[in-house]
Amino acid sequence: MIDRRTLIRSGAAGLAALGLAPRLAFARAETDKRFVFIIQRGAADGLHTLAPVGDPAFASLRGDFAQDFASAPKLDATFALHPSLATVAELYGQKQALFAHAVASPYRDRSHFDGQNVLESGGASAYQLKDGWLNRMLGVLPSGEAKAIAVSATIPMAMRGRRDVSSYAPSALPQASDDLLSRVSLLYQGDSQLHGLWSEALETRQLTSDLAADNGRNAAATGALTARLLAPADGARIAMIETGGWDTHSGERGRLAAQLKGLDALVGALKSGMGPAWADTMVLVATEFGRTAAVNGTGGTDHGTASAAMLMGGGVRGGRVLADWPGVAPAQLYENRDLRPTTQLDAFIAGAVSSHFGVEPGRTMATLFPVSKDTPALSGLTI
């Protein structure tokens, strides 16, 4: 179970948020709704997760990559789900999984570091906002008591801000210097050379904690752990899980199959761990940007633009793929190379949060993504 010594606290209420301080009894939060954000760091390939097999240009675009979808579950006339995502496909069948395709944050360059900062801060450009949208989200929830926890050694950007957030990581992860690492990131913000080097260094570091490790068992353990943190009546209500290993410049078919299997195991373990509370749980899976439409010379894909996002949970109005599909024929690509973004990820996330917690959509959008506040949040994402 949870080792107290590995608990990292940010702010005074961190320990209590986990229900680990029995003498500090907390009032049950007014909301029973749980929200989990699974970030795919490294730019997950949406075209190889949720493949547009019905697009006439797809097979020629992706070559032998398309073989992975030969017997994959077809979701509708256009899309098939990667066969590694068996649990997710099951949820889709039960109308508890909803996918959005050709989505992107406002970020249009191709740096992981900056792209993740935009995805997590909710700004329109990197370092425009100093806190994360998950932290700001705590302010609009029906209950001021709702607590958030990061299932990682450090508080990720999306959760940073003025509201207390705690974090917990399995002890195998390096912990001692993570706070220093994030401060070094800030220190190098204005230095283009060091910023570039440092973001690469951090990306490499993330590869060591990817989902594919240990044949997905790590991922399942993370899902189960998250459920233990969220399921109790006085547990946390917001959680964030960081996953790495999505930067598939080479050998993508094998690597992504393993990554997606890990993600599937994580979601499966989370769902079963939540038990009846799954009905009140919403899981968002998103990445900083997508990958090139075409396969590169090393059996992989390079940094691109639009990708796919997932929403799962007992209350999700699933069994659908939301996509204003731009097509993947050469002339349809963004800058002649990437899947063109047609849906704002911001609007998708705000729509999900708004309907899940019953917060007015305009207010949600203005709080989470103030720069995009004039874009309407997507509606109808939950039952």
Add this chain to the structure above:
Amino acid sequence: MVTASIALNRFGLGARPDEPVPGDPKRWLLDQFAAYQPRPPALAGLAGTVQIAGQLAAFYDRQARLRQEAGPRGRRATAAVPAETTPPSLPGTAQPPPAPARDALQQSRQIAQQQMRGHYLAAVGARTAAALVTPAPFAERLVHFWANHFAVSADKLELTGLAGAFEAEAIRPHVFGRFANMLNAVERHPAMLVYLDQAQSVGPDSAYGRQVAARGRRTVGLNENLAREILELHTLGVRTGYAQGDVTEFARAMTGWTVAGLRRGLPGRANVAELAPGTFVFAAALHQPGARTVLGRAYPEGGVEQAQAVLDTLAVHPATAAHVATKLARHFAGDTPPPAMIERLRAAFLKSGGDLPTVYRALIDSPEAWAPAPAKFRTPWEWSLAAYRALGLRQVQPQAAVGLLNQLGQATWRPGQPVGYEDTAGSWAGPDALMRRVEAAERFATRAGAALDARTLAPRLFPAALSPATAQAIARAESPGQGLSLLLVAPEFLRR
């Protein structure tokens, strides 16, 4: 007083909190010409080449004796034996020596390795200590610069032992002398003669060469390695107009330049028993007879003076002046050195006949070297010294210094190639390298504890040159240790 920060960091080895900020930065640098200690106290206890070579010679003797005692079987298996002397009908002759002999050989080798490793550790420790407490950090920087210019690499047993002695004996005495003096000391030093195979180079028509050829048992001959690197790396520079013919002719002139008593030294029977191991010797028996032509200039037949005359020419050659000027300018004014500054240093070199203090004065007088923007990304060695000095350390455990430099990717005296370590950011400013510095910084800070306050230390290290962003990051650190870590990896600390 940005210039004070430049003098301390770009010219020096980083500021120490216990030393005053120089009031007149240029004067501070010039005064170091006299303050420089060729043999500083930190190096006092180090073994010299003769002592180290004596241990190596004793090791070779021990190995030979043990092989002898092991009998013919042992000798065959441990020494190189021509294939035709082993009758094919006796398969058992290829057996290894008996176990006790093998163990003894191994043990003797381990002892020698420990000895040489000991010399290496002591010398790295002494070099580091000298750099921490020196009254002349600019001069110490020049020692490191020249040692890297005339690089040896401590990869083999002999060089592991001798690398420190090489710097102490061939580089340090000449840093404020003439370039020619340093060149001569370097090319005569056993470490260099062994490292670049000169010690074993034999003129095919020399007395020894003819003798070996007559026996018809093995071939000995010319080795061009040192001659080529002298032209390419030590003096003229690559692609400066010399041809393969010049290399070969120079190599012929160099034959006979060797060292007594080292296995990779003077070949077998030509050895001179009365000389102490590790002594430079001109072995006339190895020297290729005849006049030589190098770079269009004729050098009459002669002994040691023949190659010496070539070296004398090279030492003051215009291409050498340009080569040295470019490297010095790159070291102080940036990876892409300004042509005007190179020209100034080159002219100073040529006009003074390679008088190094004259060149250094031109360097200090060059406005390009005082540009306020950081000119260089600190190498791991420079960063480590700057960190030690910033922390106020006056000595470090040699093993710790060696370990740190290995971790950071710049093992002392082990560039692995005669060109030495690169002096441009591309070699050192990498993602993993940066991560390692951050990790090392945190270890430093952990050890320093709360004793140092980075908020007051930072402006002392970078007088009038500390960026607001760094000052703010330090001020907002959650602990003194974290503040110190951030200072040690701040942009201004990573560069100079």
